[in-house]
Structures are given as structure tokens and as C-alpha cells.
Amino acid sequence: MKPEKGKTVVGFAGLGVMGHSMAGHIMRGGYDLLVYNRSKAKALDMLTQGAVWKDDIHSLAEKSDVVITMVGFPADVEEVYLGERGLLAGARPGTVLIDMTTSSPDLAARIAAAGAEKGVPVLDAPVSGGDRGAREGTLSIMVGGDETVFNDMMPLFSLLGKNVVFQGGPGSGQHTKMANQIAIASNMMGVCEALAYSKKAGLDPEKVLSSISGGAAGSWSLSNLAPRILAGDFAPGFFVKHFIKDMKIALDEAERMGMDAAGLKKAFEQYGKVAALGLENEGTQALYKLYGD
Known part of the structure; x- marks a missing residue:
């Protein structure tokens, strides 16, 4: 599934120092954007610009064609993806999940395996470039997972970074x-x-x-x-x-x-x-x- 402007619904979870800018690039790139963050206050400016708020991660997954996450720690990633009301519990088969958090390679591989059982492709795609790279859309993006899915997601990755490289199977981005x-x-x-x-x-x-x-x-x-x-x-x-x-x-x-x-x-x-x-x-x-x- 290749993202299409005006048709593909992108969910974004984690509107921190970097995630806020990254989500903004997706919205300005012409995609319908759903957002979730633990603190709704960080999303208010995006909501005034047309993003739609979802009350939890499960409902974000239910209504999205692609979900991008940018959270804090591996424990957060595990809860967001593998929790009882997490992304994999809510995602429809064919939904693509992209974790851009820096996390554990082993966890990335486990999440990808759990996604494969549901027909939900998962990419691990951590970034480098800091707040400036996020603001300017010039991040380096290191991606692990299925190469065909990676190629399909390039229209989204290209909004966020200038150096986007497929590294190999699940966990390779994190390594x-x-x-x-x-x-x-x-x-x-x-x-x-x-x-x-x-x-x-x-x-x-x-x-x-x-x-x-x-x-x-x-x-x-x-x-x-x-x-x-x-x-x-x-x-x-x-x-x-x-x-x-x-x-x-x-x-x-x-x-x-x-x-x-x-x-x-x-x-x-x-x-x-x-x-x-x-x-x-x-x-x-x-x-x-x-x-x-």
C-alpha cells in the first residue's frame, strides 16, 4: 500500500520535541492526520490546523492506514505496540506501523513478528538529526523490516528526512x-x-x-x-x-x-x-x- 495524498490516513503518536515537527510535515504534505499524545495540550496547535485528535492509541490504529510513533523509552514502545489496547490490537490487516523511536533491536524484531501474525507490517525507523533535523525535514532515517514495505513508505519518509536508508530485516534500523x-x-x-x-x-x-x-x-x-x-x-x-x-x-x-x-x-x-x-x-x-x- 503506497500512501496517497488526500486518501491515506496517517496516525501519529508522540508529539514531543521531535515528533511535533515530524507530524507537522506529514500534515503539510497533504495527508489526513490523526494524532494522539499523553498530553493533549501539545497537540492543540495541530488540531487548529486540521489534525484530528484520538483519545487513545487503540482508536488511532483503528482509523489509520499508516501509524508513526515517536515515543520515549522501550517500555513505552512495548506498551504502545503490544499492550492489550495497543496498536497491534487495533490495527486492521494491511495497516503499516512505523516506529521511529530509538529502542531495542530485540523489541523491534518481536513487534515485527507479532505484526506479521496479524498481517500488519511493522518497520523500525529510528532517526538522527535532533530537533533541527526534525524541524527542517532533514533527518537521517535508518529503516529495518520488509524492503517492499519500506519502498512503499518512501513518500512519507521523504517528508521527514533527506538520508533515508534501508538497513535490512526487523531490528536492523535500531542496530x-x-x-x-x-x-x-x-x-x-x-x-x-x-x-x-x-x-x-x-x-x-x-x-x-x-x-x-x-x-x-x-x-x-x-x-x-x-x-x-x-x-x-x-x-x-x-x-x-x-x-x-x-x-x-x-x-x-x-x-x-x-x-x-x-x-x-x-x-x-x-x-x-x-x-x-x-x-x-x-x-x-x-x-x-x-x-x-
Whole structure:
């Protein structure tokens, strides 16, 4: 089933920092949009623009041809999909479910298997790019599941991201996101340490950033989060608490595969210290606060 503007009804659950922007792209892309969120207040502006509110996840599934979810933690994903009144309980055969939450690869595979028994295809499609990527529709999207279903859903994915790659069977999208988070984890330590070092050396951190961001040290985090750090902006494009959740999943998977992820272990330890300071609801750039000024 390929989505058609004006005909396909898309349900969206999870209107947080990223989900709100993503759902908006779907609606502005010409699709009828149904929404559900634990807090209805976050949906009010979308309702004034034509989205339709559903009171629970089950009724969202019943009335949708495609459902996209962007929730918080694996436990939330499990409840939303596999709960007694969850998506799989409400979805009609042929409905496509797409989980864009960063979650457990094993859970993604279990949900896909449960969906297959009902004739409901499920894709795991976590994203990278933060709040800015969500706002601008430039997310990187890593997709696992059935490749034919993936190809059918490209009209929707193309509204949300610019780098959309099919990675393999169920759970492959989540495994790819774990690789993404492992790369970011060590990089964020480097970004924060570089800025702290430049200050302690008596340099102008803005000038340092202009020099190193365009060279071999360049990265998305250096270009996008370092300027926020220097501006004292620690608002969440991606929450510390969610990054800790992702790193824990990646550590568990690495251990299961017999891999010693030393950089990831250190970053997990450092972000634990950030959370202990009561900063779990700030952005990942709050790691800089461990170094002080």
C-alpha cells in the first residue's frame, strides 16, 4: 500500500520535541492526520490546523492506514505496540506501523513478528538529526523490516528526512541507530573537552571553533551543539535522559555480541554524572557542565 495524498490516513503518536515537527510535515504534505499524545495540550496547535485528535492509541490504529510513533523509552514502545489496547490490537490487516523511536533491536524484531501474525507490517525507523533535523525535514532515517514495505513508505519518509536508508530485516534500523549513538557518545566528550581546553588555554572559543569545525575534527555535534554550548543554550534538542537510555541499549547489545565498547562505557559514565546533577531534562550538550568554566 503506497500512501496517497488526500486518501491515506496517517496516525501519529508522540508529539514531543521531535515528533511535533515530524507530524507537522506529514500534515503539510497533504495527508489526513490523526494524532494522539499523553498530553493533549501539545497537540492543540495541530488540531487548529486540521489534525484530528484520538483519545487513545487503540482508536488511532483503528482509523489509520499508516501509524508513526515517536515515543520515549522501550517500555513505552512495548506498551504502545503490544499492550492489550495497543496498536497491534487495533490495527486492521494491511495497516503499516512505523516506529521511529530509538529502542531495542530485540523489541523491534518481536513487534515485527507479532505484526506479521496479524498481517500488519511493522518497520523500525529510528532517526538522527535532533530537533533541527526534525524541524527542517532533514533527518537521517535508518529503516529495518520488509524492503517492499519500506519502498512503499518512501513518500512519507521523504517528508521527514533527506538520508533515508534501508538497513535490512526487523531490528536492523535500531542496530544502525546504536552505531550512530556510539559514534556520537565519544564525539560529545571530545567536543566538550575541546571547548573547555580552549577556555583554560586563554583562547577565544568562538575563534577556535571556527578553525577546528571545518577541519579533520569536524562533526555534526561540533557544528551544531558547540555553538549552543558557547551561547549558554542547554535546551534539549535531544534529552540527556534519552541519550543515557540509548547508550544503555547499545552497551547491552555490545556485551551480548562480546564487544568491549570502551569509549561508549566512558561516555555512559560521564552522562550518568550529568543526570546526577539533575540535568537529565537538558540537551546532550549539558555534558559540558561537568567541565565548568
